Amino acid sequence: MNPNKKIVHLIIVVSLLFLSIIGYLTYFQIFQAAGIINNPYNRRQWAREDNTIRGNIYDRRGVPLATSEVVGDRPVRNYPHNNLYSHVIGYSYKQYGRAGLENHYNQQLMALFPESPVARIREQLTTDMVRGNNLVLTIDHELQRKVEGLMRGRTGSAVAINPTTGEVLAMVSKPDFNPTTLVADWNTLINDERSPLINRSTVGLYPPGSTYKVIMAAAILENPHILEEEYDCEGSIVIDGYRLSDYGGHAHGKVDLKDSLVVSCNTNFARMTVELGEGKTRGIAKRFFVGTPFKSDVPISASRFPAGTIPTTDLAAIGIGQGKLLATPIHMALIAGTFANDGVMMPPYLVAEVQNPQGRVLNTNTVEGIEIVSHEIAGEVRDMMIAAVNRGTGRRAAIPGTVVGGKTGTAENATGRSHAWFIGFADRDETTVAVAVILESAGETGGAAAAPIAGEIMKEALRRGVGN
Amino acid sequence: MRPISILVIINILLFGLLYVYTEPLDTSILIAGGVLTLLILVSYIIIVKARMGDQYIFLLISMLSSLGIVMIYRLDPNFGFRQITWYGLGVILYFLSYGIFRWIRNWDEYMYLYIGFGIVLFILTFTVGTTIKGATNWIRIGDFVFQPAEIIKISFIFFIASYFTYPDKLKNIYYFLGISYVHILFLVAQRDMGMAMLFYSIFISIFYVFYKDYKLVFYNFAAAILIVVYGYFTMTHVQVRFEAWINPWRDIAGRGYQITQSLFAIATGGFFGTGLGLGYPDYIPEVHTDFIFSAIAEEMGTFGAMAVVLLYFLLIYRSFKITLTIQDTFKKIIALGITLTYSYQTFMIIGGVIKLIPLTGITMPFISYGGSALVSAFIAFGILQAVSKKSYETEELMDFEPQ
Structure with missing residues (x-):
């Protein structure tokens, strides 16, 4: 056989190899990247954590459930209701990772994917801290308090939903923990046989x-x-x-x-x-x-x-x-x-909604x-x-x-x-x-x-x- | 717009960006960028005016080298400057190898010399070699280390080419196979699995093209697979690499560390990248050599990374085109060998850092930091440039022939 014909076979092989790289990169970015970015071992996340103000979390009527403020030059997360939302909102700490909505909505709270590439460039050119997006929950704060009061001292879970829409109105799991003092309580919490860190509701x-x-x-x-x-x-x-x-x-x-x-x-x-x-x-x-x-x-x-x-x-x-x-x-x-x-x-x-820091609705759940x-x-x-x-x-x-x-x-x-x-x-x-x-x-x-x-x-x- | 203008514009943009990004402002960056661009421009004009054959090869490798220099400079300015020096040396060797290859006419007659050169260098590596990162594949001369396998790559191709030009020089095909496998076994013994794989791929591909008996080609291929399987079960460092590929997430802090750091970088970059200087590629170990592609993917985005893959593809496309037009068997194999070397090498390292295939420590042609790799790549493509002159002359002749 003419060598050129066999060289063409090699050209096809090499082309396929290069095509596989492009194909795999595309697949990787579309299907795997989001999960990998959120891996707690990704040090970039924590590098970003120091100059990003995590978005606030509000109940369905605008009551703040988790807020952020800047102390010195570092953002600090506040959980004003302590144990009340331990399992709904969870926590976010460098040492112990993330749980609850702080984990599942980390991308939005940290604004990991800005609205557009231009927005990302704009945010990187300014030296100000990046502001994450806010979450508005389907939870009703007063109802949540009532449910927590009823379940206090028990072991178990109570969930209230609106069956016509799917909105979760209240969700309590007992025993619970205080996200504000999590770092100090960690050893007690993980050794507690009643597993307070687990969200029994879900x-x-x-x-x-x-x-x-x-x-x-x-x-x-x-x-x-x-x-x-x-x-x-x-x-x-x-x-x-x-x-x-x-x-x-x-x-x-x-x-x-x-x-x-x-x-x-x-x-x-x-x-x-x-x-x-x-x-x-x-x-x-x-x-x-x-x-x-x-x-x-x-x-x-x-x-x-x-x-x-x-x-x-x-x-x-x-x-x-x-x-x-x-x-x-x-x-x-x-x-x-x-x-x-x-x-x-x-x-x-x-x-219910993801809002940008200016209050514009980015995403509505239905x-x-x-x-x-x-x-x-x-x-x-x-x-x-x-x-x-x-x-x-x-x-x-x-x-x-x-x-x-x-x-x-x-x-x-x-x-x-x-x-x-x-x-x-x-x-x-x-x-x-x-x-x-x-x-x-x-x-x-x-x-x-x-x-x-x-x-x-x-x-x-x-x-x-x-x-x- | 002519390709050379595009290259100049891109270089101005890249070095301009680098200049603005570095604090405090450092005019030496602009000078370095200017010198580099001028060097490319002058060399390109020489290639065109002296009718040295293909006009795109040099542009493509200079584009890749510029990208590499900018990226290396961004990671570590000292390495960046040294890489520019290596580039300068590379260009000189490019023209030298072009000249020497054309000056000496009977390259195909020195088969024993190529064998001897390779074997002696291998033995030297063993006796006076230095171990870096678990592989005994470096030779130290003064302050400066180089990887002999980078040069043996070229002598290996010359050996294969001269054998297939005059197959009667060896008693039978098994002598040829034996000598080829000796090369590969030396690399295995040095624990340089990436290089061994590369040598084997070049050997089996040329063997496939120029040997008539398909059965023997097939047996060699099957035997290689058996050896890989055997190697997996007997050599722990092969197992470690393989497991780190299958599931790096199981041991992120240990075996999977390099590859997961690379994947974090690529994932964080997304399609558009963080922008030059705005990512954290320095979290990846060996980022300026083996993992430079991940740094490009993080800061220039997956689209930028794909553009790099396409640049390589263009280079390889030109090289294959030259290969196809040559009539002379020896030169055809030389061109094919060089083309395949850089095709497979590019695939192996990019595939490795994106976790498409197991990771083998091999450098990214023209982009990775490293003297011996860059210099040997320039020598190889200098030879290809020399071969292309011949091929383009025949092509032109054929064009003017009356039908």
Whole structure:
């Protein structure tokens, strides 16, 4: 063969090599660069930290929640409300890195990507400090304070959202920490067995217990043949050789689906779930994002649904929210909210707006709803949840003169002391709010311990009219 | 606009920027920039007036060198000045090698000399060599160290070219293969894996083009892969490099340090860069030699870095073009060898610092700081310039031939 022909092969090889460099650089800048810049080992960040005034963070009505000022020639971060926003806002320290919104919105708070290349040049030519962008949150400061007060001294989480928009109105995780004194407290905090640094609301995974029955109720309503035979609850049921009991072994007698939800009848839900079968149980879970991650502006741990073939006894356990099911509190609030919002789930978000230092809005967060169940099915489950508060296990969440619905849960777990759950919603004058409250290892029922807290939260939210 | 005018304008802008950025104002920068630009201008005029063949090669390497000098100067003014001196020496050697290559006519007859030259230099490196950064591949003469492999690169190409011109000089092809592998093994023994890879790539590519038996080419290729795999399991320094490539984030403070610092720089620069003098490239170890591309990417942006890649591509395109037009086998292989050396070397170092391929300590042609690398690159391209004169004369003759 003529050598020139083979040289052309080499030209092609070399061209491809060079093309791969250009292609990889482009890929790197578009898909990887943002993540790499935020790596705490990137010393450039901290070099920039010394001449950037981090943006302020405000609640939905403009109350400052985190501010920056210049002391001497260095910017200093202030957290005026100390523990109140430990998990929502988090912290930013050279020694210990960043957490919460300080971490997830670091690019905006530090103005790492200026509005335009020209803006960046302008900021570098002036010797003044760079000002970061401000965040306006969906959080309502007064509601947050109320929720924190209700949860004080407990271990667990409480989340309030507006189910019609996805806005997170309040989010509290206990125990918490003080971001202002974090550096001094660090050793105590990391050695604390109750893990105060963890945001239980978004990354805490708990068995949902009976609160999961609202999802199963929707699945059963979609398959009405299961409802045909009448069920007589005897306080326990044997499935595949295992005995499954109602709370306190209490027999509920003849119950239909609505009654089963109102009194939280384990045996009937276990029976109906087994009858529904694995496929449909998995299907409804998947639609509600149990086992798959959902979108949000802050990272939220994906709830867990067992993989692989599920034995019948495990399937029965899933029907009452036990077994290998795990869910985050914020996810449970979304599930309750879905039934209050005609079967449409709104992905949650914490930051309403990003504003430049002059107050011009750079970015507004909006989310699109996802239809999970039909309008009719959502309506029926909603009615059942209202009945559960009016005459069932959730009575202590009731608010006079207001439509309140919910579901309690008393979840068994490895600690031996059950978690107390309440998820629900309240509706008044076009204002809707959905909540999830969990008290870790409370040793009490959800109806006794969590429902009153949830009721107070919803009452305050409606009073402040934040849910519209 | 003519390419030389573009080069002059860019140099004025770069050195002007450097002058404004340095505090306190230092007129020596402007003088240095002026001297450099004048040197380029005079050399270019000589090349055009004396009809020395291709007119773009010298412009392209001067453009790359200017970028390198500005970047090195910005990192460390002392190194910047020294690099200008090296550039001046390089230009002299460029014309010298052009002249010598054309003056001596029978280059293809000294195969044993090329073999001997390479082997002796390798042995010298072992006996009187100095170890820098874990590789015993430097020779110290007085105050000044140089890397013999940079020169052996050229003698290696001459050896391959003279063999394929007169294959009967060696008893059979296996002698040729043996001598080639001796070169590569010396580099492996010096723990200079980047150079070994480069030598091997040049060897196998020319072997592919000029050897008729595909089977033997394939066997050599397959054997090389086996050797790399074997090397990975037997040599810890190869493993370290490989692991630092697969996941540098696992050990950012240790093995992954260099490459992650490089990636931080490139990521921070974004598409438009921070601007000359406004980034923090000095956080990267070895930034003025191996990692200078990352510094360019940080301060001139990914678009600037891509422009550098395209400049190299233009240079290589010109070189391949010259290679294709030459009829003489010896000169064709010389041109091909030089072209491939700088193609592969550029790919290996840029690919390494952007984490496309494992990092091998090799310099970036014309841009990295370093005397021996810059000088040998100028010698190599001086030879290519000499070869191009012949090729352009034939091309012109062919153009005027009646159809």
